[in-house]
Amino acid sequence: MQSRTAGSAKGGVASSSAMPAPVASTGQMSPARLWFSYTILVVIAVLVILIGYRVVVPSEEKKHAQKVSAALLNCQQRIAGLAEYGGAEAPPYTKNYGKGDEFYFAWGRGSFHFQNGFGAKVPMSASCIGSVSTGQIEQLTLNGKTIQ
Numbered sequence: 001m002q003s004r005t006a007g008s009a010k011g012g013v014a015s016s017s018a019m020p021a022p023v024a025s026t027g028q029m030s031p032a033r034l035w036f037s038y039t040i041l042v043v044i045a046v047l048v049i050l051i052g053y054r055v056v057v058p059s060e061e062k063k064h065a066q067k068v069s070a071a072l073l074n075c076q077q078r079i080a081g082l083a084e085y086g087g088a089e090a091p092p093y094t095k096n097y098g099k100g101d102e103f104y105f106a107w108g109r110g111s112f113h114f115q116n117g118f119g120a121k122v123p124m125s126a127s128c129i130g131s132v133s134t135g136q137i138e139q140l141t142l143n144g145k146t147i148q
Helices: 033-054 059-079
Strands: 102-115 119-129 135-144
Touching: 033 135, 059 119, 059 135
Parallel strands: none
Antiparallel strands: 102 119, 119 135
């Protein structure tokens, strides 16, 4: 009669030296692997900060463009406010013809209309010149007449 060990009773392998016993892990990483992990975390953190800074803090070009847009809106509102009889159209968007710190917007005759005293629409022209940094309008013309 052959004798079986406890492990082989279920068809398993006898407890001879067939499989090594598992080694208990201490849970510590090697210094090289730990250094590599920290390096990766620092690189990810730096990238997140740089991308966040780029999104949150606008560039000088973006700040300049925002100021030009605000100046255009100011000019459009000032011109529309000059209508004596109401029913004024605000001048449409136009590009900035100014250079550097100057803004210069121009609207050709007929690009917008004001109502006259009889309710008829009259074609208008205008120009608006000023400083981008201060947002101040220095010269405003309506149909060739200087208003400011």
